[in-house]
Structures are given as structure tokens and as C-alpha cells.
Amino acid sequence: MNPGAKKILFAGLAFAVVYGLLNSLSNIFLLPSAPIISMRPQIALPMAVGILVHPLAGFITGFAGNVIGDAISGFGAFTFWNWHIANGLMGWIPGLAGYGGVRRIGTVREFGILQMSLVGASAAGVAAAVGLDVLFIHLLTFPSSFPSWILPAFLTDAVNGFILVPIILLLARRIRLTLETRTILMITGLLLVSILATAGSITWAVLDDLVSHGAMVENFYIAAVVSVLLLVAGFIAAIVFVRKVTDPLADLACAAQAMEQGNYDLPGLAGVSARRDELGRLARAFEQMAGKVREREKTLQRQVDELRIIIDREKQAQDVSEIVETEYFRALKEKARKFRQT
Amino acid sequence: MPEIIAIHSFRGGTGKSNTTANLACLLARQGRRVGVVDTDIQSPGIHVLFNLDPKDVPCSLNDFLWGKCDIGRAVYDVSRVLGPEEREKLFLIPSSIRTGDIARVLHYGYDIHLLKEGYQKAIAQFALDYLFIDTHPGLNEETLMSIAIADTLLILLRPDQQDYQGTAVTVEIARELEVPKMFLILNKVPAAFSGDALAAKVTAAYDCDVAGVLPHADDMMVLGSSGLFCLAHPDTALGRAMEGVLRRITA
Numbered sequence: 001m002n003p004g005a006k007k008i009l010f011a012g013l014a015f016a017v018v019y020g021l022l023n024s025l026s027n028i029f030l031l032p033s034a035p036i037i038s039m040r041p042q043i044a045l046p047m048a049v050g051i052l053v054h055p056l057a058g059f060i061t062g063f064a065g066n067v068i069g070d071a072i073s074g075f076g077a078f079t080f081w082n083w084h085i086a087n088g089l090m091g092w093i094p095g096l097a098g099y100g101g102v103r104r105i106g107t108v109r110e111f112g113i114l115q116m117s118l119v120g121a122s123a124a125g126v127a128a129a130v131g132l133d134v135l136f137i138h139l140l141t142f143p144s145s146f147p148s149w150i151l152p153a154f155l156t157d158a159v160n161g162f163i164l165v166p167i168i169l170l171l172a173r174r175i176r177l178t179l180e181t182r183t184i185l186m187i188t189g190l191l192l193v194s195i196l197a198t199a200g201s202i203t204w205a206v207l208d209d210l211v212s213h214g215a216m217v218e219n220f221y222i223a224a225v226v227s228v229l230l231l232v233a234g235f236i237a238a239i240v241f242v243r244k245v246t247d248p249l250a251d252l253a254c255a256a257q258a259m260e261q262g263n264y265d266l267p268g269l270a271g272v273s274a275r276r277d278e279l280g281r282l283a284r285a286f287e288q289m290a291g292k293v294r295e296r297e298k299t300l301q302r303q304v305d306e307l308r309i310i311i312d313r314e315k316q317a318q319d320v321s322e323i324v325e326t327e328y329f330r331a332l333k334e335k336a337r338k339f340r341q342t
Numbered sequence: 343m344p345e346i347i348a349i350h351s352f353r354g355g356t357g358k359s360n361t362t363a364n365l366a367c368l369l370a371r372q373g374r375r376v377g378v379v380d381t382d383i384q385s386p387g388i389h390v391l392f393n394l395d396p397k398d399v400p401c402s403l404n405d406f407l408w409g410k411c412d413i414g415r416a417v418y419d420v421s422r423v424l425g426p427e428e429r430e431k432l433f434l435i436p437s438s439i440r441t442g443d444i445a446r447v448l449h450y451g452y453d454i455h456l457l458k459e460g461y462q463k464a465i466a467q468f469a470l471d472y473l474f475i476d477t478h479p480g481l482n483e484e485t486l487m488s489i490a491i492a493d494t495l496l497i498l499l500r501p502d503q504q505d506y507q508g509t510a511v512t513v514e515i516a517r518e519l520e521v522p523k524m525f526l527i528l529n530k531v532p533a534a535f536s537g538d539a540l541a542a543k544v545t546a547a548y549d550c551d552v553a554g555v556l557p558h559a560d561d562m563m564v565l566g567s568s569g570l571f572c573l574a575h576p577d578t579a580l581g582r583a584m585e586g587v588l589r590r591i592t593a
Binding site: 305315333 | 503519522
């Protein structure tokens, strides 16, 4: 898929309008103790546009959408220009995952690249915004801006992207439901539910005291960072786990195909058959079956090799002469010869 | 130059009619105009494979041989087996299945000149590129005639001792009759057999080219006489082997 420049620009701007409107809406709901950062599920939009249309379209949606949102909210269209760039990057980077082979997701590896690109894009975007501020704008102060700007911004983008982009891709049928993707989706879902439930219940518990207890807020964000780290660690563990189950299946499928083509040596199965679980049992049964079939085929082949075509030449000569020496045959031969000459 | 291809086997049950019908169909599908003659007057059967109802056959090869009709009237367009819209590609000259007709021809016999003339007329009238002759097994006077007329003789055999002996006689007879081109085709070969090794052995034993080794196919058995294998299952080992045979014999 390679859309033209016109289509990239058009799609980028069209979604930017939607993104900008959603931004202006969500700016009403600010995150606890963060002056400007809001809860922003809409970050999934530029990310998805970057993946589904083109990385540049994702950049345009993120960048222009943030301009529109800030303008509507009354922050001034270019006051926080470094955050426009940050939003652009968040739309651009996940789209690049497509160049890493993630066009249509069918394996755990592809899904992992996608999810990591979302978290990475959020981190890179925030890092860019912070870097630009330090160099040119000088709005942030350290360390106080850390809990009030930087962390909330990263968390809301990373977590929302991590949850919502896969849902959008599922709806857009860009995730093929294979054994691998079904499993990883299920595990990711469980991880998210457990972490969000914890984070949500803590938030609920401390919400009323937030303003008077700045330290509590700080702790909350630290807990949130730990949650994201846990999420990433759990996700990586899940990938390893899923591949441990699905890789042997792929090996078994390869072995079955090799056998179908008459190849009964199955070195690719050695790893699987060494396993002590159900898959190992299946692989061993498979190897035994291959051995039996090879034996049978060898026996048959030997029978063919030993096959002799025995022709009793004496009887043959007798049968031939019985026919050839008849008057009918002589006449026929003569006629046939004449036919062929004409 | 139109070519007459006779298909023969020393014993019955080698799959002669089936092979003939399939080769004819494959050739017709390649755009050639192909005719098939059923000279198995004692036990005709190939019309079943071409979906030709004996009720729709007012004139047969038998009628032509007695001078009751012109050969042109005994030629039937059976192209419909290739597809509902197909016409003028595949033709059949059937034998009569009426027992009276059969007995009469067998009793009085017929003349090779008449047969040859009939074939030539049919070839000219229907602009045929190939004419296949499906024969009765064994070496009686009628089958000898078909061998004598043929430009190419295909001898079908199974990997079976009785077939080996009979085929040796047929090959010698065909050489006596100076058939220009002759090929052996091994049919109903068990899947475990190595086709190349078997072909090499047969070539050495008969000093005659093997046009192909056709594997035994369960699908073919299931299909029975109710349809044409190469149309129902083109992309199988048997289908590909048949294509190979065609390439050899039409080269």
C-alpha cells in the first residue's frame, strides 16, 4: 500500500480536524495535579492513521490536530509548539513499524513490534517536547515539572495507545486472528485489566486528598510508571510464553509438509520432541509415524527394485509366428505397407 | 498432418478406454480437433465416458461398416463434456451396443480398406487433427487392422507378469506391421513404485519407448466410468502424468 502525496495530506488533515476537536474536548478533563495534560484516549487516532494510512499522514494528524486543539482551548495555536512536534512524532513512529514488516499482524513478533512502537513513540514524543523546551522555550522547571508535565504526558499517551490502537486495528481487520495473536491479545487484555484495576482503585482511594497531599500524587505517578514497566515486562514475558507454544506448532506444520513431499528425515522436530509436554508427545508420535512410513516405502521400493520383467522368449516367438504366418496377416501387412506409401 | 493413434492392450482391464478418453479430452482442451473411434465392437463402452446416450445414436460404426450410412452420420459432437458451451472440438464415432449388430459384424467381419477410407473421410469432413482408435483387447483380426492403420500405436500395460508376456507379443506384431511410432504406457502403477526405475526396466525389456507411467489413483476408481478424470482432477499426479504422455506422443 503506497498512497500518493495528495491522499496522505488529505487523510492527515481530515483526521487532524477530528483529533483537534477531541483534544479540545478532553482538555476539560485534566489529569490529577497536571496543569495542562489531560486524559487523552484520542492519541490512538494519529497513531492508527500513521499505521493504516502512512507514517507522514500520522504525523500531520498529530501535529495539525494538536494545533487545532490548543487553538480551540484558548492556549494559543503555537504557544506549545514543541508539543505539536511531540504529537506528530507519536503519529509518525508507529507508522514506521509497517516498514518493519508489520502490515497485517499475524504473529506475536509483529504484535510485539507494534505495541513497543506505541510505547516508544510516546516516550520519543515526550522526550522531544522536553528537549525542545529546555533548548528554546524554558517553560519547564526541574524537577518540579517532572510529575506535573512529563510523566502524565507519557503515561496517558503510552497507556491509551497501548490499549486503543490494537482495538482499532482489530476493527480495521489488520490483525489476523491466528493462534499466536489470539493468545497474545488475551494475555495483553488480562494484563491491562489487572493493572488498570489496581491503578483505578488507588486513584479512587486517594482522589479526595489529592490537592492537599502533593506527595501522594507524586507517589501515584511513580506507581503508574511501575505499572507501565510491569505492563511492558509482562508483555515481553507473554511474547516469550506464546512463542514457546506456537513455534513448535510451526515446526510440526513444516514437518507435516516435508513428509507430504516424501521427506521423512525431520531434523526440525528434534527441539519439539525433546519437550516433556503434550507438544513433545505429539512430535514424538509424528517422528515414529514418519519412521514407519519410511520403512514401508523402503520395503515397497526394494520390491520394485527386485522386480523383474520376465518374458518367455520362446513362447513369445511361437505366439508371434502363429499370427504372422496366417494368410490374413500376410495380406494385412501388404495392405498396410501400401497405405503408408500413399 | 492428421494423425491416427491406436490404443491397444493385450489384456482387458488395463484402463484403455479411460486413458483414451482422457488423452483425447486433454488434446481437445489444448485447442486441437480430436476424434475418437470405438472399434471395440464386442464390448463397446467409451460412449459412457463421453455422456453419449445410445438412444441418441441412430448411426454407429457398425452401420457404416455394412454400408448402411455414410461415416459422417456416425460422428457425434461430444465437446459438451469439456464444458457446457463447448462445441466442435471433440467427436466420437461409437460402436453399436445392440447385441444383434455386434454379432453381425463379428460374423461377417469387415474390410480394412473400408475402415481406412471411413477414417480418412471423417478426418477430412470434421477437420480432425487427431483420431484415437480405442480397440478391443487381444490380437484378433479387427485389432490387427487398427494397429495396421495407425500412425502411432500406444500399448497399455500394468506392472503385472501376464501383461509383460502379452505385450511382448504385441510389440513384435506391431513391428511386423511396420507401425511408424510406438510407445508403451504403464497404467495403474502403485504409488510406491518409482516411475523412472520402472520405465527404464520396461524400455530395456521391450526396446521400446515408454511414453509415461500413470499412477494408480483412487480418485479415478471412485469416478469409475461416470466422468473424465483429467477434467475432474487436473492437478493430481495422474493428471500431470497424462499431460506428460501427451507431450511425448505429440512431440
